Amino acid sequence: MNSVQYMTLIAWKNLFHDKVRLVVTLTGIVFALVLISVQFGMFLGFLDTSANIIAHNDADLWITAPGIPHVNGGSPILEKKRWQALQVQGVETVVGYSVFFLNWKLPNGAFETCQIVGFDLDAGLGAPWDVVEGDVSALRAEDTVFIDVLYKRKLGVEKIGDALELNGKRVRVAGFTKGIRSFTTAPYVFTSLKNSQTYIRMRPDETIFLLVKTTGDVVSAQKALREVVPGVEVFTKREMLDRTQAYWVFGTGAGTTTLMGAVLGLLVGIVVVAQTIYAATIDHLKEFGTLKAMGATNGMIYRVILTQAGLAAVMGYALGISIALVVVNATAETDLLIKLPPEIAAGVFGMTLAMCMSASLLSIRKATTIDPAMVFRG
């Protein structure tokens, strides 16, 4: 064992010697970590759920009525614009697509708001994904819909074949998806474009959106469509996604709130960890002074303090991320999505390490400015 390893051993033993302090330190780190991970996971979940029907849609361009704020706030446009769009060079396919808030009548007579999503069954653009029961082709029947298993109870549905009422018309459940969450309290209900026109009570020559598949050059097609099709706006998939996420996640304050929670978690974490690591160093100040008197260099003292902070970070992270994963798993079957992908978990580890190391910098300064004569005091 060399002196570096021995300093690491001292750090390890120092950390475990006072178990109460260790628990306090780890509690601070774990508390901060869980708060940061869950809040940031919720933020990522909000980004996902607010625009999932765009992210999972293969359309390159979206043609909409002017001034719509987000994908859930569309208003009808004439479907004849489809023919105008099809004449543009670089446009391969143009199909109608609907997203609209409607009332869903529960078996007990109460109403829930839902969002009907009507898509073109032949083109498949905007079709439901992660289907767990039923066949999407069943939506060719005139009163059929797919819903998500997470919203079964909310919509009063138990199984395929259950019949309820949507905007005053009969509706039958033909299948289920799993994990298609809505940012709002209104779940998505997938059906064919034709059915959606009936449920929304639009005229047959109207649609909410026109989805465009291009032959390759999306930007050129977008520019040409803006020139050729009057009275509409044309967005790329990215623009539609950003617009929708910006509205729901930041416009409503939900994203800012969760981000603020994550930042507060970080600040609380830094303060708690700084305080406990600083206090732990002060407790060992005489030992560091003794080490210096014995001939240890400042570098060796740094190593002990930083190793203590690093070990606390690793243990705190292991505990904190485990608890955060339990929370994430606990919400897997609910309508709240908390995302904790590996890259974020790795980022949180780096942040924990940085948090603990920066917290220990204060105590390093204290340890290296020890009055040397203190070692001679009783």
Added chain:
Amino acid sequence: MIEARNVMKTYGSGDNVVHALRGVSLSINAGEVTALMGPSGSGKTTLISILGGILSATSGSVRIDGREIVGLAEGELPALRRDLFGFIFQGFNLFPALTAAENVSVMCQLKHVPEPKKRALELLRMVGLEDKARTHPSDLSGGQKQRVAIARALAGEPRILLADEPTAALDSVSGRTVLEILSGLAREKGRAVIIVTHDPRVLEYCDRIVHIADGRVESDSYRTVEEVA
């Protein structure tokens, strides 16, 4: 071995200046036990800190085997302390999280002593504590703690031992054991032992007594052969 000439140490500046040492001159020889005595605040701790390379003198000269240490760069001092000195403290200053053997090993590690664990056990055996190698300081008596501290101080094979009130926290039996070990190191191993003390029990183990008062050497006398006997 150690030649201190006109060592001055002041703290603060202007109206707040404090003169801790006002021109101390002193020679310390190998194989001798020297007691530094004096009232609290007289400058004993400051002197031992300067002699041990822990504190820098404001002016004057401290030579160890002819090598000037006043004015050495901060980065050179750790190696100097490691190579020349062993420190023994009134409060023992053992690391509570480490066992007795590990406490001694720390110094072996700093000095890159081969087989540090084995060496630590040898030193504990020397101070009569081999059976306490795996014991933590909290489970040792005061005398045992001080003996572990002596073993630790010896781990680097220092030529000079600086002990600050080594018996102050010990009962008379433990105190005598510690003093016998320290005086034995001077007489049998030729080490220079400097003991800062208020404890009159220490005097009978010393070859020389230096009284410090108000930052100056007030008296410096060797004990007579009869006194030592």
